[in-house]
Amino acid sequence: MSLDQKIAEVLSLLDRVQKDYAPAVFASSFGAEDMVLTHLIAEHYPAIKIFTLDTGRLPEETYKLMQEVSDRYGIRVRAYFPESDAVEAYIARHGPNGFYDSVDLRKTCCHIRKVEPLKRALHGKRAWITGLRSDQAPTRKDLAKSEFDAGNGLQKFNPLLDWSLSDVWAFIRQFDVPYNDLHDKGYSSIGCAPCTRAITPGEDVRAGRWWWEDPEIKECGLHPAKGIKGTKGHYRSTIPIGDDPVIAGQNGHREEHPQGLESREPEWRSEKIAEVE
């Protein structure tokens, strides 16, 4: 299928969402896929509102892009923040970077800074839209373009599910869409600064997210993978977090975050890059 045909399919789906699922929202974390959808929604579907989860640990490049989006499209992306009491309690007990110490503590931090704010962002909505692609991770292989999100109680749409990474970057180039500067520094996926690193050529596009964890289980709770079970090397956490017991692994060793990796050529980037939460 050509890129034009894929774009037409996405527009058709967004049209249906705007008409049949109002109020609908789009969750952006300012990765490349999200910029494709931001462009299409801002240009064609103003009734679909865009929001982001500001965890308080985002990289400066993401705030810069947030401002660029506002300037380019004349829209304001709404930011949802974590509850300050929960963040203060977490830091008092586990320290500012406690998420490196175990998978449970990492998932707890993600719950406080992402999952709970997401629930507020989705409250009262009939549908939400994401920039997930199926080949981003093992945890995303079984997703559908339209599915009921039972955890949040509304319909969830993944319009770019069958897009390749090359499609994403071809779109960005063709329509001169702004994108996160981190992609030019080797970041394939955009997330919180302390939990995201650049990848090296040949690494999986999700390798830079929570790189100390098993790829089969590393999601932040925003997009729970289907069919994850307690398998060899993993266990179900016994730590309840609100209404969402977490799924945890045992390999939570710490690794330092690499800094200052050099920029890479756009050709390399087009093969490797980009993704969201």
Ligand code: SF4
């Ligand atoms: S990605 Fe890291 S800093 Fe961000 S919410 Fe999750 S654990 Fe916390």
